[in-house]
Amino acid sequence: MPHEAYIIDAVRTPVGRKKGGLAHVHPADLGAHVLSALMGRTGVDPAAVEDVVFGCCDTIGPQAGDIARSCWLAAGLPQHVPGVTIDRQCGSSQQAVHFAAQGVMSGTQDLVVAGGVQNMNAIPISAAMLAGQAYGFADPFRGSTGWQNRFGNQEVSQFNSAEMIADKWNISREAMEGFALESHRRAIAARDQGLFDNEISPLSGVTHDETPRQTSLEKMASLQ
Structure with missing residues (x-):
């Protein structure tokens, strides 16, 4: 019998504007708030969750170190549950849902939490593209012979x-x-x-x- 994947529930924080009400909230706390709300709304046993898959484009600063697991732990949820962060740029959170569904449909997992987190006030979009400059790398591409042979130095x-x-x-x-x-x-x-x-699960007065x-x-x- 083929396995089916179902979305049990979906919850998010409000979307903040630049320098708005959520600008100074740590990304781990943003994700933790949503995870806590999701567990409360669904009544799911957090200990039964087999993986937490989050998308995030710029995993530097407060979003580094596997932000998916950081969010789960910051929410006070069981430490034995693993987490993984993926980067498919603007499709990262959608890909997280796809991977979760594929895990269930393959029969290797039963309950997966999927989503994404990013605070662009704290870490501006594409900040990871420039983070290597402190180590002598102008961007992720220059210096790669294969890349330059194919695309040159055109703007990415x-x-x-x-x-x-x-x-x-x-x-x-x-x-x-x-x-x-x-x-x-x-x-x-x-x-x-x-x-x-x-x-929407209200946060910090927003x-x-x-x-x-x-x-x-x-x-x-x-x-x-």
Whole structure:
């Protein structure tokens, strides 16, 4: 009989804005808060969890040292439960869910916690790309003969990736700004309708996503 994988429940902290209400919360405490809330909501025996799989892009500073296990231990949960942190860049947390599901579907695991954690106020996005400079490495790629033979020294960043995508599929700046504007409008409407309330566990006085307000949207609209 094939094994099926099911998502029992899902919970998260509010999404903070830059220098917002969650800016100074340690990443391990952010993850610990969610894990504690998840165990409480589901009534699952934490000792029965077989692995904790978290995604994190920039595992330096407070996010280093296997942040998945750090979060679990910071939550006061059983020490015998292992954890692993994975980096698939922007798809890291989604990949964590895939790996958890694959473990269950393979029959090698029964109960896995999957998610992700990252505090970009504390550790800016792509900080890990520059962390090696203190040791004489300009970035993760230069110095690799194989990499340079294939790609040269071209910029590796989301900015360059966005330009390449826009060029390949002929996407205009106006179209992308319109898409972004509508995305923010939908996020605010969904929050105002309470559609996120069930999945958010309030933390440090922050009860809702710190999404841009209408004044910000009006400024965006004026750019079009």
